Amino acid sequence: MKEIVVISGKGGTGKTSITAALASLAKESCVVVDCDVDAADMHLLLQPDFDHKEDFYSGVLAHIDPDTCRNCGRCAKVCRFDAIVLQNGRYVVDELSCEGCGYCEKVCRLNAISMNERLAGAWFASSTKYGSDMVHAKLGIGAENSGKLVAKVKKEGKAIALAKNKSLMIVDGSPGIGCPVVSSLSGANFALLVTEPTLSGLHDLKRVYEVVKKFRIKAGCIINKADLNPEVCAQIEAFLREESILHVKSIPYNKAFTQAMVEAKTITEYSDEPLKKVT
């Protein structure tokens, strides 16, 4: 089984649309994994059936037992995240601020504080309208995408791929350059970078490629909206040559691209070529 991870660094480059198009072409032969859980949009295009749902816990959260607590304030004093606040004369945990370090628990002499698993969201295993399997997740507000969640959805995706003998796993990677994107790339065979010829697009492409390089994974690049700015496009192409990144395809700016998304369809006509090259 091959594992392709699609990443972009910057949002709005068309990463999800392209990933969905690849998925719609690969049909039953692939498992799609949506690791872009901060803005999990792929379900809008692939229309999975949310067949199987499981809660997802990540990290821990402090809880003060009001019956045991004597309001000494020792916990509030050591907390570096201002997560223990006075509310109506009682110390309580501000769940959005708590980082789960557990320092408060350790200094509480009455053992009034416990660290409990934090409900971060849920993940789903589905079938899509294209016949592919899909693993995706939804985060709660303030919950952080983490290497753990990405590793979890990828692991579930892999298990399905192995059990059903799929030849391909397509991962919609996480945005940014932090832990989740590192986790998205981990174990991949190929990184597909989606960028656009804008200064921000080029800037973020370079930053995210730094992460890819650390993994020594082969990479290819799709330049979306390629005709938007020939000058920046040439700069991107030069960067690809310099770093020996395969230039998979340039896709011209096209209204149909957006129109397809508005109608919740994928844009398959442009992407059969990249898919062939990649697999």
Added chain:
Amino acid sequence: MKIAFTTKDPAWESMMEARFGRTYYVLVFDEQSGQITIHDNRDIVNQEHGAGPKMAKVMADLGVDVIITGNGPGENARAVLAQMNTVIYVGAGEMSVAEAYKAYQDGTLEKF
């Protein structure tokens, strides 16, 4: 030499796992005694952060001289392994353990 392989299953017949920190198992082959020991790593797979260095610590505790894996460890794990003078070979992510061992003996694996 004690050689560690990152593997998908707890057996010599297993395929290699490309990931270092979040590998499922570590198979340690002691060339001197011919003994194989298995370390179950599935606990570390579920850590939010810091799987790499934890794994490196496991390698240190197992007294491993050589690690054969796929993508290669991340920065944090590398720092630990450098401390231990462990030699790392990468690029074996798509092989079986036996193939990876042969490639190591033939000197065709890439040193990290």
Added chain:
Amino acid sequence: MKIAIASGKGGTGKTTLSTNLATFLGESQSTVLVDLDVEEPNSNLFLQGELLRKEDKMKMIPHWDSTSCTLCGECVENCNFNALLCIANEILVFPNLCHSCYACSELCSLGSLPMEPQKMGELSHFLAGNIEFVEGRLNIGEEQAVSLIAQTKKYVDQHFDDETMKLFDSPPGTSCPVIEAIKDADFVILVTEPTPFGLHDLTLAVETTRILGKEFGVVINRYGMGNEDVVAYCQRENIPVIGKIPHLIEAAKLYSAGKLIYKEIPSFKDEIEKIALHVKARFQGAAQ
């Protein structure tokens, strides 16, 4: 007055709106634009200016003092983030995993892990034409964005008075960095686009903003490219749509070249002006 510009997903035009609105407001009053998207700061691509000040931003991490340590291992136990390891008679610290909670350091009875500053990123302060511009930039591989966002906001509080209009370009999404970026704003502008993706992500952003109890309005970028579902949603939810920025390929081209769009396209400027008036009315309301 502090205005946060946010969006549920990336690429909706947050930076376009931030840079254009800030420069437009700057024509008539003192304005600072603050880029809090510290993982991917992009505003600087549109605002060329003179660097006034640059500061290294630090986070506190423990440093191992081998002379006093007895290798009891308590610090490793006390770290919930796997940022410490005891290996072969040494304590190793992994700075990028450390959340600076101080537990290892302060709970060490021998004082063998004093906290010391380490660089996590940079803050730059520019004079860009008629506005000032402050940017936080996280080092690659560094994960504690929240701390740098907090430090950047603090810098702005210290260097600008209440009369200055402060615009905060926030990171995308609904996680902790976003919450840190908008939690002390007086008003939040949510930028979206009129597509199913835009609508879906807007609903998430609205949910987040409501949890924080913030007043907010919506700006629809690339208006005309998709459908009317976002407008209908805002009507249903009683959310003011304070601007509809037209979808123009010329605008996309100017953006791609790092240019300010309102200076070249009148219809774009009209909408920026409308948003500016809305913001200013609030500013005056707040001042009274």
